[in-house]
Amino acid sequence: MEESVILREGYARLKKTRTVFIGGLLALLVILVGVAVTLGSAGFTVGESYLAILAGLFPETFTAPEMADVIVWDYRLHRVLFAVVAGFGLAVAGSVMQGILRNPLASPFTLGISSAAATGASVAIVLGAGFVGGEYLIIANAFLFALLASVAIYGMARYRGVSSETMILAGIALMYLFSAVTSLLQYVGTAEELQAVVFWMFGSVGKSTWPKLGLVTLVIACTVPYLIYRAWDLNALAEGDEVAAGLGVPVERSMMVFMMVASLITAVIICFTGTIGFIGLVAPHITRMAIGGDYRTLIPASGLVGAVLLLAADSVGRSILAPQVLPVGIVTAFLGVPFFIYLFMHRRDA
Amino acid sequence: MNRHLLLAVALLLIAGTASAAGIPGDADGNGVLDQPEYTAAVLAYLVGEGDLTRTDIQDAAWVLARWDGRPLEITDSSGQTLTLSRPLRRVVTFTGESLETLRSLGFAMEKVVAVDKYSHEKSTFFPECGGKANVGSIWSPDMERVLTLRPDAVFLYATISTAACDEIQQKLDASSPGIRVLRFDCFKPATYPGEIRTIAAATGCEDRGDEFARFYTSVMDGIRAGTADVPDDEKTRVYFEYWADYKTFASGSGYNEKLEIAGGYNPFAGESAEYPEIDPEAVIVSNPEVVVKLTGQKLAAGGYVGHDVAALEATQSAILERPGWTRLAAVADDRVYVIHSDILGGAQHFIGTAYLAKWFYPERFADLDPNAVHQRYLTEFQGLDFNLASEGAFVYP
Numbered sequence: 001m002e003e004s005v006i007l008r009e010g011y012a013r014l015k016k017t018r019t020v021f022i023g024g025l026l027a028l029l030v031i032l033v034g035v036a037v038t039l040g041s042a043g044f045t046v047g048e049s050y051l052a053i054l055a056g057l058f059p060e061t062f063t064a065p066e067m068a069d070v071i072v073w074d075y076r077l078h079r080v081l082f083a084v085v086a087g088f089g090l091a092v093a094g095s096v097m098q099g100i101l102r103n104p105l106a107s108p109f110t111l112g113i114s115s116a117a118a119t120g121a122s123v124a125i126v127l128g129a130g131f132v133g134g135e136y137l138i139i140a141n142a143f144l145f146a147l148l149a150s151v152a153i154y155g156m157a158r159y160r161g162v163s164s165e166t167m168i169l170a171g172i173a174l175m176y177l178f179s180a181v182t183s184l185l186q187y188v189g190t191a192e193e194l195q196a197v198v199f200w201m202f203g204s205v206g207k208s209t210w211p212k213l214g215l216v217t218l219v220i221a222c223t224v225p226y227l228i229y230r231a232w233d234l235n236a237l238a239e240g241d242e243v244a245a246g247l248g249v250p251v252e253r254s255m256m257v258f259m260m261v262a263s264l265i266t267a268v269i270i271c272f273t274g275t276i277g278f279i280g281l282v283a284p285h286i287t288r289m290a291i292g293g294d295y296r297t298l299i300p301a302s303g304l305v306g307a308v309l310l311l312a313a314d315s316v317g318r319s320i321l322a323p324q325v326l327p328v329g330i331v332t333a334f335l336g337v338p339f340f341i342y343l344f345m346h347r348r349d350a
Numbered sequence: 351m352n353r354h355l356l357l358a359v360a361l362l363l364i365a366g367t368a369s370a371a372g373i374p375g376d377a378d379g380n381g382v383l384d385q386p387e388y389t390a391a392v393l394a395y396l397v398g399e400g401d402l403t404r405t406d407i408q409d410a411a412w413v414l415a416r417w418d419g420r421p422l423e424i425t426d427s428s429g430q431t432l433t434l435s436r437p438l439r440r441v442v443t444f445t446g447e448s449l450e451t452l453r454s455l456g457f458a459m460e461k462v463v464a465v466d467k468y469s470h471e472k473s474t475f476f477p478e479c480g481g482k483a484n485v486g487s488i489w490s491p492d493m494e495r496v497l498t499l500r501p502d503a504v505f506l507y508a509t510i511s512t513a514a515c516d517e518i519q520q521k522l523d524a525s526s527p528g529i530r531v532l533r534f535d536c537f538k539p540a541t542y543p544g545e546i547r548t549i550a551a552a553t554g555c556e557d558r559g560d561e562f563a564r565f566y567t568s569v570m571d572g573i574r575a576g577t578a579d580v581p582d583d584e585k586t587r588v589y590f591e592y593w594a595d596y597k598t599f600a601s602g603s604g605y606n607e608k609l610e611i612a613g614g615y616n617p618f619a620g621e622s623a624e625y626p627e628i629d630p631e632a633v634i635v636s637n638p639e640v641v642v643k644l645t646g647q648k649l650a651a652g653g654y655v656g657h658d659v660a661a662l663e664a665t666q667s668a669i670l671e672r673p674g675w676t677r678l679a680a681v682a683d684d685r686v687y688v689i690h691s692d693i694l695g696g697a698q699h700f701i702g703t704a705y706l707a708k709w710f711y712p713e714r715f716a717d718l719d720p721n722a723v724h725q726r727y728l729t730e731f732q733g734l735d736f737n738l739a740s741e742g743a744f745v746y747p
Contacts, residue, residue, distance in 0.1 A: 039634035067634060071672030075630045106485065187490070190468065192691065193647040199594055206627070218356065323632030324621050325596070 025304035041323035084210035091306025094280025108266040109277035111171030120145025121267035143271035152265035203276035204327025231295035374406035427508035447536035448505035577613030585615035589638035612706035657730040662746035
């Protein structure tokens with residue numbers, strides 16, 4: 001009886017912690033977006049930036065200062081929102097992969113999906129070869145190679161029997177293979193092509209546009225509710241294949257579906273941004289340390305942590321040496337790793 | 351017995367090295383070949399005596415005729431002083447710029463026995479190199495191939511990729527001290543005229559070297575003179591973009607140096623990175639009067655392969671279509687240009703610099719015809735049968 005009360009109290013406390021954590025993250029994200037849209041080299045004041053946003057929404061009522069409308073709407077706003085959506089998606093993908101593979105090191109990067117995307121981009125840059133031509137060559141290659149990698153992991157795992165170990169081993173093997181192909185392409189490429197590959201691999205949200213933002217948002221809007229809907233299956237899988245099977249979860253099929261969904265989210269983001277490897281690995285860990293591993297809240301909360309991290313990193317990258325822009329992949333690691341290590345060192349249950 | 355054999359081999363090696371290092375025919379070993387020594391060497395060769403080969407005699411004749419019987423001392427761009435006792439007969443180039451300069455000087459291309467992998471692949475620009483040995487790149491040199499070719503000189507960069515070039519030089523110095531390592535950049539406006547003359551002296555191409563150096567300096571000095579009196583605050587404001595969008599050049603980069611020689615003002619010259627990525631907002635706010643976009647091999651078509659002007663046009667269109675750019679002075683005045691890196695980097699930088707000057711100050715450089723400069727360079731100095739009117743694509747419009 002007493003035990004049940006303690007459990008109830010503990011759960012209530014956890015619920016409160018989750019509400020505070022998610023509420024706090026949402027508030028932080030809103031504030032960050034609010035600040036980020038006012039940051040930029042054009043030197044507009046906070047008022048001018050918001051006036052430009054309002055003028056875009058209500059052109060009849062508000063008039064933006066000269067150039068502010070173009071700069072805020074065509075360069076700044078979609079970049080800020082893209083960072084939010086991309087950070088959200090990468091973190092969700094990472095949390096799903098860590099759950100189904102029951103491995104804290106699992107992420108789109110360690111499973112070879114990012115490496116495959118880099119190889120796809122390199123094939124486009126160095127060989128000029130790809131599935132579609134023109135300006136979408138690099139994007140399409142990166143996207144398709146990323147999906148190809150997850151299909152290959154699936155194929156190998158199916159052959160050997162789907163388990164977290166086979167998928168991780170297949171993923172790591174693929175990561176090394178794709179990295180070697182990229183290195184080979186860099187080796188045969190000209191100095192200019194080599195630089196182009198390196199720049200792509202830095203990761204950046206600078207290439208965002210409204211249509212790209214729309215596409216990524218659409219994919220995330222379609223997939224994340226599904227993942228949250230199946231959060232109990234993820235919870236069961238995270239406890240082990242036997243536990244999940246005992247609870248009636250179709251283990252193999254579920255693992256593959258989750259893997260494919262996480263890969264799709266990753267692919268659609270990194271084909272536009274290049275390699276941003278850190279968010280998918282760390283955002284879920286930070287969230288788990290704060291509110292535990294229940295996927296019903298872990299998925300949205302990880303997404304919010306990822307969004308905050310990526311937007312903060314991009315805003316710092318745009319501001320710290322303005323008008324220079326530091327690639328977000330670099331800044332993310334500089335900001336996120338110390339924070340992650342701090343949490344890791346100071347929490348006993350980490 | 352074995353000791354004697356080893357000693358004999360060692361003596362032979364020492365003798366071989368000594369003869370390779372000295373002037374052939376210098377019988378008294380004083381480092382100078384005089385007329386009697388040369389005559390005696392030739393007579394001995396003709397009657398089948400002495401140990402000089404036909405090549406030795408030819409080299410001795412060269413040293414006597416061109417270097418007054420003395421070894422030639424040259425100082426390369428890395429500051430090292432080298433002594434040449436013979437003309438260069440077997441040359442390996444690890445840099446396309448040195449190779450191109452050797453060709454500008456009229457150096458016999460059959461004496462270049464191997465080239466770097468990038469030059470090897472440029473079948474349009476270096477058609478004679480397809481059949482030569484490929485020694486890889488400075489980052490991944492095929493040292494075995496270099497050594498088996500028994501070169502007497504290897505060309506490397508002087509001031510860029512110094513760690514990689516130093517390593518190649520150290521390996522060559524350690525294994526084959528007879529090989530002369532010559533280090534030149536051949537792409538820097540400040541040092542190129544001097545390098546032309548030094549390489550010309552080392553290769554016995556002084557006359558042609560003079561002619562080429564005069565051609566080069568007439569173009570570059572003409573540009574400098576044409577922009578010298580432009581006050582700083584009246585310089586043409588230029589946004590100069592790398593092939594990667596919104597990546598530009600700051601001071602210290604080679605491209606910025608050329609922009610400044612052409613009289614341009616780069617609003618981002620003061621950035622800390624040499625190739626900074628710039629916030630698009632800052633570009634719009636800087637409101638450039640001229641926009642120059644660099645395009646490179648494969649990343650966008652153009653250059654010496656094909657005649658794909660449409661690709662350069664597409665690059666320009668993509669820039670014109672950027673949101674908000676119609677309000678830029680450069681776009682409003684139709685001053686958005688595309689230039690291929692082949693003529694702005696490397697040994698051909700003077701051609702690209704001429705285009706920049708013409709674009710920045712069309713009135714001041716009304717008489718400058720960069721296309722004619724380019725064509726003359728290709729025909730007269732590179733010896734290429736290449737018609738710019740129907741081949742290649744380097745600038746747009």
